[in-house]
Each structure stands twice: as structure tokens, then as C-alpha cells.
Amino acid sequence: MATRRFELAMSPHVGATQTTRKIMFDVVIALLPALAAATWFFGPRALLIVVLSAATAVVAEYLCLKFMKRPVSFALDGSAIVTGMLLAYNLPSGVPLWLPVIGTAFAIVVGKQAFGGIGHNIVNPALLGRAFLMASFPILMTAGWVAPDAWNSSEDIAWGTSGIVQEQLSTIPMADAISGATPLNVLKQTFDLDASAQNAHNEGNTAEALSLEERADGIRSALYSKSTYINLLIGRTGGCLGETSVILLLVGAIYLVMRGVLELRLPISYLGTVAVLAWVFGGSGWFNGDPLFHVLAGGVILGGIFMVSDMVTTPVTPKGRIIFGIGAGLLTMVIRRWGGYPEGCSYSILLMNLVTPLIDKLTLPRVFGEVKKNG
Amino acid sequence: MIKARSFKGGIHPPGNKYLSSKQPITRLPAPETVWVPLCQHMGVPSKPTVSKGDKVTTGQEIGSQNGFISLPTHSPVNGTVKSVENFPMPHRRTGPCVVIETESEDGGQVFEKWDDYSSHSPAEITERIKLAGVCGMGGASFPTYVKLSPPPDKNIDTLIINGIECEPYLTADHRLMLENPDDIILGMEILAYTLGVENCLLGIEINKPDAIKIMDEKGCCVLPLKVSYPQGAEKQLIDAATGREVPAGGLPLDVGVVVQNVGTAAAVAKAVRDGEPSLRRIITLTGRGVISPANYDACVGTLFSDLIGKSGGYTEDVKRLISGGPMMGMSLYTDGVPVTKGTSGVLALTDDEVRDVVESPCIRCGKCVDVCPLRLIPNLIALAAENEKWKLAEEFGALNCMACGTCSYVCPAGRYLVHYIKKAQDAIRANKGKEA
Numbered sequence: 174m175a176t177r178r179f180e181l182a183m184s185p186h187v188g189a190t191q192t193t194r195k196i197m198f199d200v201v202i203a204l205l206p207a208l209a210a211a212t213w214f215f216g217p218r219a220l221l222i223v224v225l226s227a228a229t230a231v232v233a234e235y236l237c238l239k240f241m242k243r244p245v246s247f248a249l250d251g252s253a254i255v256t257g258m259l260l261a262y263n264l265p266s267g268v269p270l271w272l273p274v275i276g277t278a279f280a281i282v283v284g285k286q287a288f289g290g291i292g293h294n295i296v297n298p299a300l301l302g303r304a305f306l307m308a309s310f311p312i313l314m315t316a317g318w319v320a321p322d323a324w325n326s327s328e329d330i331a332w333g334t335s336g337i338v339q340e341q342l343s344t345i346p347m348a349d350a351i352s353g354a355t356p357l358n359v360l361k362q363t364f365d366l367d368a369s370a371q372n373a374h375n376e377g378n379t380a381e382a383l384s385l386e387e388r389a390d391g392i393r394s395a396l397y398s399k400s401t402y403i404n405l406l407i408g409r410t411g412g413c414l415g416e417t418s419v420i421l422l423l424v425g426a427i428y429l430v431m432r433g434v435l436e437l438r439l440p441i442s443y444l445g446t447v448a449v450l451a452w453v454f455g456g457s458g459w460f461n462g463d464p465l466f467h468v469l470a471g472g473v474i475l476g477g478i479f480m481v482s483d484m485v486t487t488p489v490t491p492k493g494r495i496i497f498g499i500g501a502g503l504l505t506m507v508i509r510r511w512g513g514y515p516e517g518c519s520y521s522i523l524l525m526n527l528v529t530p531l532i533d534k535l536t537l538p539r540v541f542g543e544v545k546k547n548g
Numbered sequence: 549m550i551k552a553r554s555f556k557g558g559i560h561p562p563g564n565k566y567l568s569s570k571q572p573i574t575r576l577p578a579p580e581t582v583w584v585p586l587c588q589h590m591g592v593p594s595k596p597t598v599s600k601g602d603k604v605t606t607g608q609e610i611g612s613q614n615g616f617i618s619l620p621t622h623s624p625v626n627g628t629v630k631s632v633e634n635f636p637m638p639h640r641r642t643g644p645c646v647v648i649e650t651e652s653e654d655g656g657q658v659f660e661k662w663d664d665y666s667s668h669s670p671a672e673i674t675e676r677i678k679l680a681g682v683c684g685m686g687g688a689s690f691p692t693y694v695k696l697s698p699p700p701d702k703n704i705d706t707l708i709i710n711g712i713e714c715e716p717y718l719t720a721d722h723r724l725m726l727e728n729p730d731d732i733i734l735g736m737e738i739l740a741y742t743l744g745v746e747n748c749l750l751g752i753e754i755n756k757p758d759a760i761k762i763m764d765e766k767g768c769c770v771l772p773l774k775v776s777y778p779q780g781a782e783k784q785l786i787d788a789a790t791g792r793e794v795p796a797g798g799l800p801l802d803v804g805v806v807v808q809n810v811g812t813a814a815a816v817a818k819a820v821r822d823g824e825p826s827l828r829r830i831i832t833l834t835g836r837g838v839i840s841p842a843n844y845d846a847c848v849g850t851l852f853s854d855l856i857g858k859s860g861g862y863t864e865d866v867k868r869l870i871s872g873g874p875m876m877g878m879s880l881y882t883d884g885v886p887v888t889k890g891t892s893g894v895l896a897l898t899d900d901e902v903r904d905v906v907e908s909p910c911i912r913c914g915k916c917v918d919v920c921p922l923r924l925i926p927n928l929i930a931l932a933a934e935n936e937k938w939k940l941a942e943e944f945g946a947l948n949c950m951a952c953g954t955c956s957y958v959c960p961a962g963r964y965l966v967h968y969i970k971k972a973q974d975a976i977r978a979n980k981g982k983e984a
Contacts, residue, residue: 177862179869180902181881183967185953186895187561187716187874188903191960193911250908292909292961436914489914489927533928540945541783541922542796 191433193291196484197251199432203425204258204479210408210418215266219414222273223261229277230257237286252291256280259299259479262415263472263519264306268313276302296526297486300519355412356405356470357515360396363389364510367457389457397463405469416472426478438494439482446502447473454510473505476518486526493529493536501525552754554774555784557921559954561716561777561875563755564901568834568841569719573727575845576858578625578653582849583635583645584610588888589683590690591617593644602629607658607825610646619681619691622658622825624847625650638852638871638885639878645886648849659823670696670742673820677742680819681889682826685811686710686721686780687872689890692816695806696742702801707740707748708789711763711810712773712780714753715873718893720830721810723843725752725759728814729766735813736768738820743806750810751785777875778952782807784921796948811892826889833859837866837896852883852894868902870895875953905962916955916965922948926955930968938979941972949973 211219234253238245257277264273280302288294307314370385395401404410408418416422429435448464455462468474481487481501488497501521508517587593594611604610604623611621627648635645659676662668668676678693698704709732713721725732732750740748749771752760764770771789773779783794785807792803800807808816815826827847834841839860846855852869856862870877871885873893916926924945932941946969955965 177883179879179881179883180867181879182868182902183956183964184870184877184879184951185875185957185966186868186870186877186879186897186902188905188957188959188962189559189561191958192905192962193908193960196911196913196960247908252911290909292911436918484911484913487912489912489917489925491917494914533925537925537944538917538923540796540924540948541787542793542798542948544795 193252194250196434197255199429199434200255200479201251201258203429203434204255204262204415206421206424207262207415207418207475208258210421211262211266211414214408214417215414219266222264222266222268222270222414223258225270226261226264226273226277227254227257229274230254230260230281233278233281234286237282238290241286243290247291250291253281253285256285256298256302259297259415260302262475262479263299263303263413265314265412266414272306272310272313276306279305292485294485295529296523297480297483300480300523300526303519304523355515356396356401356410356466357412357509359392360466360470361509361515363392363396363457366392393457397466402465402469405466410470412470413472413475416475419469419474422474422478429478435478435482436494438491439487439498440477442495442498443481443502443505444468444473444477444498446499447477447505450503450506455506467506467509471509471516472518476501476505476522480519480522486529488529488532488536490533490536490538492538493532496532496536497525497529500528552772552774553788554776554779555787555921557919557923557954558776558778558784559919559957560775561957563775564717564834565719565722565755567717567836568832568843569722571719571723571842573723573830573843573845576847576850576855578650578847579850579854580650581630582625582627582648582650582847583851583886584621584623584648584849585635585637585886585888586611586621586644586646587637588621588689588848588890589619589681590688591615591619594618594621596632596644596646598623598629598632598646600629600631603627604629604648606653606655607827609825610648613678617691617694619683619693620679620825621646622681622827623648624827624849625653626655627651636880636882636885638880638888638891645849653847656825656827657823658825659819661823662820665738665820666741670744673738673742677816677819680815680825682812682815682819683889684809685815685829685889685892686809687876687890687892689888692808692812695801695808696739698743698801698806703804704743704801704806705745705747705804706790706806707736707743707745708771708785708805708807709736709739709748709750709810709813710780710782710785710807711750711752711756711759712785713756714775714777714780715875715877715893716777717834717895718832718873719834720832720843720892722756722759723832724810724814724830725756725763729762729768731814731817732763732810733766733768734821735808735815735817738816739806739808739813745806749789751780751789753779777954777957778921778950781921781950781952783950815889829887829889829891831855831887831891832893833896834893835866835870835896836898836901837863837868839863846887848887848889850887852880852885852887855887855894856883856896862896863898865898865900866896867899868895868897870897874901875957876951903962907963908961910959910961910963913960915958915960919954919958921952921954922950924949926965926969927959927963929972930963930965933968933972933975936975938972938975941969942976946972947976 230253235248280298284298284301285294366389370382374382451462451464451467504521505517592615630647634642637643682692684690929944
């Protein structure tokens with residue numbers, strides 16, 4: 174009996190069943206409802222883009238690990254698939270098929286593996302990939318907006334080019350027309366109209382100023398309407414693949430919360446900040462913005478659930494997470510209102526990713542039994 | 549009943565207490581040979597006072613106290629000393645043991661019986677508890693008399709008896725409360741009298757309603773506590789019971805509290821009322837790696853292999869042997885180690901029970917931060933420790949860690965957080981020693 178030898182190990186000897194791989198595949202599962210919506214509204218091409226992107230991510234990860242002589246099993250831990258899917262979710266469905274391949278490869282090689290692989294990347298690789306594509310192929314990245322159901326009616330996929338937006342603007346109010354371009358694009362145009370009206374007013378051309386203002390207000394009232402909200406909720410709207418259906422994204426979020434993967438401090442502080450600031454300055458003046466529209470439109474829900482709460486690139490302290498959410502929400506709304514892009518979600522998160530270590534250091538919780546130090 | 553209290557943070561590992569919680573305590577006779585460790589308490593080992601060939605009697609002092617944080621050691625049996633030698637220990641690599649060939653077990657009463665403790669002064673009682681070699685029986689084995697001798701500037705107003713047993717699997721304290729509540733209550737009274745405190749609480753987790761009921765019926769002031777690991781950690785217990793935070797780096801006395809385990813209270817009762825030194829303790833032998841889990845009342849110096857032999861042996865798939873609970877216990881390579889006063893459990897775990905994950909990089913999920921009962925940043929301490937950035941590790945709270953293992957338990961990457969943090973603690977302390 175005494176000759177039996179037992180395995181030696183560090184305490185604790187028992188542990189939770191959750192693993193990194195399970196978390197990553199939970200995220201993949203949570204992304205699937207939105208993929209179904211994308212396929213329904215934008216056609217099989219959307220599905221193709223997502224699959225292509227995820228496959229590229231795994232292959233790129235595998236090659237990197239092989240090259241660096243690290244365990245290649247990491248390529249199958251699910252994190253690469255998540256990156257690939259999220260990048261694809263941030264593309265319009267009309268992009269050429271080589272675009273997601275290049276973007277994902279960049280995201281994995283430069284955004285993730287160059288920093289040391291899983292757990293070591295500083296910024297969200299999917300968002301970095303998107304930023305890379307936006308900077309390198311701006312026309313392709315914005316020209317490919319597809320109207321939902323366009324593949325059914327065999328319309329040209331160039332629905333959302335700026336000419337068509339202009340056309341729509343001239344014919345609005347007409348709620349259905351909104352769907353061609355992204356709703357945030359249309360909102361951005363109304364701000365341009367506001368600016369023109371202000372110019373006309375300054376030049377003394379009051380009549381034109383009034384008519385321009387009237388048009389801007391007309392468009393906005395069409396935007397801030399029940400039918401728009403419903404379209405945004407179910408996903409009948411132009412925009413990136415993954416951000417289309419708010420309801421199905423929320424289904425994914427509920428799944429993640431149930432699985433103990435999604436920590437609610439980040440999404441709630443982020444979406445809350447976007448909503449409050451949308452009301453404060455998201456409209457034409459002060460305190461008349463439409464919080465619901467800003468939260469539902471564009472990638473805020475997608476970003477709030479899947480990117481703001483990306484574990485690796487956000488703070489670990491409880492207070493730090495709230496600060497991160499608020500900071501990202503603030504930047505999103507500033508970019509939407511005054512920036513050059515109609516959508517500010519991804520850049521705001523990328524910028525906040527960079528200050529994550531700083532936030533962690535400044536928000537260390539008070540250790541049990543320790544007297545709060547000043548500063 | 550009052551609402552169960554708790555602390556912030558913590559986890560809920562599967563208790564698995566049902567394996568042994570229904571097994572009554574079985575008194576095991578002393579084995580043919582006992583290996584009595586001279587260091588069953590925290591602090592300096594006692595000095596052997598016997599040598600090879602000496603006859604010893606039950607309760608006789610075989611090792612004398614050697615410093616303030618130290619205790620005397622007593623022989624649990626009548627017999628002959630075979631040798632004094634180093635032997636594998638449950639918590640250290642090896643330690644000095646007095647090996648005794650057992651002849652019989654009679655006797656044990658070596659001090660005067662005090663039927664009425666209150667006719668003796670607190671100082672006399674403290675001295676008795678010291679001479680009887682009573683130490684904390686919850687796991688850390690701190691000499692009990694030291695806790696009863698607070699510096700004069702500390703005003704102690706609360707005594708908390710710890711019957712929480714938050715470690716999964718273990719049921720020794722639970723069975724003791726069910727089967728011997730009178731000794732615990734007498735021990736509580738003696739401890740309260742010695743400390744001069746009025747306020748005396750018995751903390752029990754609400755997963756032991758039968759124990760709460762019995763102790764409550766006996767007139768004990770029971771404090772029901774939520775089931776959460778590590779509810780039984782001294783600082784967390786004090787926080788839950790009184791709302792006081794023991795200062796970082798401080799002791800319970802700093803907030804006017806003394807905490808003692810239920811087993812310690814029972815040992816105190818024996819020492820004072822019966823005049824018997826601390827020779828035996830209750831041990832839970834459990835895990836799916838043993839055929840029949842049990843609660844034993846065994847004398848110190850009994851080998852783990854003796855306990856397992858008595859219970860019916862291991863199952864085929866036993867993998868890990870642990871002294872203590874699964875959260876903080878030490879894994880052993882052999883079962884040839886002796887029971888000490890601090891051995892609360894012997895666990896034989898199978899492949900299915902132990903967590904077997906390959907360590908992967910931290911994904912900064914922050915779960916360890918959310919559950920840490922001391923509000924540390926375990927993942928960042930571990931990262932700093934891996935890179936030998938000791939200053940940074942200290943900044944994230946490394947020195948406060950009590951190694952409860954809550955962080956490692958939840959870590960999805962299977963990181964050896966406790967290991968890294970202990971490594972950081974050693975390095976930080978070593979560097980401080982150099983600077984001083």
C-alpha cells in the first residue's frame with residue numbers, strides 16, 4: 174500500500190468547468206443568430222463572406238503558430254474564428270470576396286500574433302482589421318451597402334452609393350427609402366443640410382435656409398419613426414452584415430449572459446452612455462436627439478455586446494470596465510456627431526483599447542483591509 | 549432565523565460533502581506504530597525530550613515547547629520509543645518525528661481535572677491550554693494559547709467559533725458539531741471566560757441545518773452564513789459576522805476579535821475539564837478514490853495509509869492524495885505520512901474529480917478579479933510574477949493573498965495563479981529582507 178505513488182499538483186485541486194475554448198465557442202454560438210439574419214436579408218453572399226473570413230483566420234493563425242514554433246492547437250481554440258466572424262460582421266455584404274481574406278489575415282497576423290497570440294494583443298484584432306480595410310480600401314468599404322432583400326429583387330448591389338443617397342434625400346420623407354443607405358449615413362446627411370441651412374441663413378437667404386431646415390427636419394422625423402425602429406430591430410436595414418438585426422444580436426447576448434461569458438458592466442455602461450449622449454447632442458441641437466435611434470442604428474449593439482466586452486482588450490477591474498464603457502460611448506457619439514464618419518463604434522473601441530492598461534492601473538480596487546491611499 | 553450573512557466575492561464549488569456527512573465518527577485505536585511529529589503546530593518544532601528505548605505513557609510530554617510560537621508535543625500512546633527521526637510530513641517535505649511502538653492506549657489524563665473552570669484565573673487556563681499543546685484545528689495550526697494572550701493594548705470584545713467548514717468534501721467539523729456539541733459549547737465558554745468577552749458567536753454555513761439546529765437548541769448563539777467559499781477564512785468570517793475589516797497585514801485582534809475552530813474549542817474543553825492534552829482529532833477520509841468515505845477520530849501519528857487501510861482501501865482510479873481540502877490542501881506523493889493536529893481531511897481524488905486543464909495564456913476575462921475575496925488582481929499579479937516584476941506584483945496586492953485558490957478555481961485558462969502569487973510573495977519578502 175505504501176508504495177503507491179500519487180500525482181503531485183498545485184492547489185486548488187478542483188476547478189470550474191469553463192475553459193478558454195468553451196468561452197470562445199460560446200461567443201461563436203452567440204454570433205450565429207445574427208448570421209442567420211444577415212443571410213436572410215443580404216443573401217448567401219453574406220454567409221460566404223463570414224465563412225471565408227473565419228476560415229482565413231484559422232489558417233492565418235495556424236501558419237503564424239507554425240512559423241513561431243508555438244503549439245498549433247491554439248489555432249483551434251475558437252478565438253481565431255471569433256476574430257474572423259467579427260471582422261466579417263463589420264463589412265458590407267457587397268464587398269469583393271478577397272477583401273475579407275486580406276482583412277482577416279491582417280487582423281490575425283498583425284493584430285494578434287505579432288503581439289504574442291491569444292491574450293497578448295493590445296487592440297481588438299477584428300476592429301484593427303476593419304480599420305486597416307477602411308484606410309486601404311475606403312471606396313470598397315463604403316460603396317458596397319446592399320439594401321436588404323436586394324438579392325431577391327436582383328437589384329444592383331451598388332444601392333448605397335452616394336448618388337443614390339442624394340436621390341433618396343431629395344425624395345424623403347418616404348420611410349422605405351431609408352433602407353438603401355445606412356440609416357446613420359442618412360442622419361449624417363441631415364447634419365450637412367443643417368450646415369448648408371446655417372450658411373444660407375448667414376448669407377441672408379432666409380427662404381432657402383428655411384426650406385433646407387425643413388427638409389432636414391423632415392428626413393429626421395422619418396428616421397425617428399416607429400417603422401424605422403422596427404426595421405432596425407428586425408434587421409431590414411442597410412449596413413454591415415452583422416449589425417443588421419438588433420433582436421437577434423440580443424438573443425446572442427442573453428445566451429452569453431446565461432453561460433457566464435458576458436460581463437454586463439461593459440455593455441451597459443457603453444450603451445447607456447451612447448443613449449444619454451445621443452439625447453444630449455445626437456440631434457440637430459442640444460437635448461433633442463433620439464437615443465433609441467442611435468442605439469439601434471449602426472454597430473453600437475454589435476460593438477456593445479461583442480467588442481466592448483472583448484475580454485483581452487478591456488480592463489479587468491470592476492471600475493475600469495465602467496470607465497471603459499463610458500469612454501467608448503463618449504467617443505462613439507463624438508465621432509457620429511462631429512467626426513468624418515457616420516459610424517464611430519469601431520474607432521472609439523480601438524482608441525479605448527489603447528488606454529486599457531492605464532485604466533487598470535488607475536482603478537485598482539481597495540484591497541480588503543487596506544486604508545484608501547490618496548491619489 | 550436571521551438572514552444568512554456573507555462577504556463579497558467568493559465561489560460555489562460543488563460541496564461533495566454528502567460522501568461522508570452521514571458517516572458517524574468512528575474512533576480508531578492507535579496503530580501498532582505511531583509517528584508523532586514534533587511540529588504539528590505553526591512555528592518552531594518542539595525539542596525532543598525522549599530518546600530511543602525510553603518508555604512513554606499516554607499524554608506524556610515527549611517534546612518541549614521551544615519559543616513563543618511553539619508548543620509541547622505529547623505521546624498519544626503507552627509504549628517504547630523506537631527512534632527520533634525525520635519523516636515525510638503532510639505539509640512539509642520532512643520533519644522530526646518520535647516513532648513509538650504502541651503497547652496500549654490507556655490513560656491520557658496528565659493534568660488535574662478542573663470541573664469548574666471559573667474557579668481558575670484566565671492566566672491559569674491559558675497556561676493549561678499551552679501545556680496541553682492545543683493549536684488551531686481548522687488547518688493553520690496556530691498555537692491557541694498565543695491567540696488567548698493578546699497584547700494589553702488590544703481590546704478584545706468578540707469571540708467567533710468557526711464551524712463553517714467551507715472547504716468542499718470535508719465533514720469533520722460538521723460531525724463534531726452533531727455528535728459532541730457539549731464539548732464545543734464548554735470550550736466556547738472557557739475561551740470566552742479566558743478572553744473576558746461577552747459576545748460569542750458560532751458561525752455555521754447554512755448547508756448544515758442539522759448542526760445549526762443542534763447548536764441552537766443547546767443555547768449557542770449561532771450565526772448562519774451563506775454557502776460561499778472561502779466563508780471560513782478568518783478575515784471573511786469576521787467581515788460577515790461583525791462588518792469589521794481586519795487591516796491588511798494585521799491580525800483579528802486588531803479589530804477586537806478572536807476566531808477559533810470548533811475542533812479547537814472541543815480540544816480546549818478536554819484540556820481544561822478532563823486534564824487531557826491534545827492527542828486526537830477528527831479527520832474526514834473521503835473522495836471518490838476511497839471505497840468507503842468515513843469520519844475518524846484518530847490519534848496523531850497515525851499514518852494516512854493506516855486510515856485508508858481501515859476504511860477499505862483505494863478505488864482503482866485514484867489519482868491524487870491530498871492532505872486537507874481540495875481548495876487549499878497539499879497533494880502528497882505518498883500516503884506514508886502521519887496525521888497531525890491540523891489534519892482536517894485526507895482526500896483521495898480520481899481523474900474525474902481533479903481539474904486537469906493545460907495552462908494557456910490569460911485572456912483577461914477578469915473572473916479572478918470578480919471573485920477574489922481580498923479584492924486583489926490575481927491575473928496581473930501572476931503576469932508580473934511570471935516576468936519577475938516583483939514591484940508590480942506588490943502593487944497589485946500580492947502580499948495580501950491568503951492562497952485560498954478562488955482565482956485559480958474560476959480561471960478558464962487553467963492558470964496556476966496561486967503558485968505564481970506565492971512565488972511573488974516569496975520574492976518580495978526576500979527582497980525586503982535584503983533591504984532591511
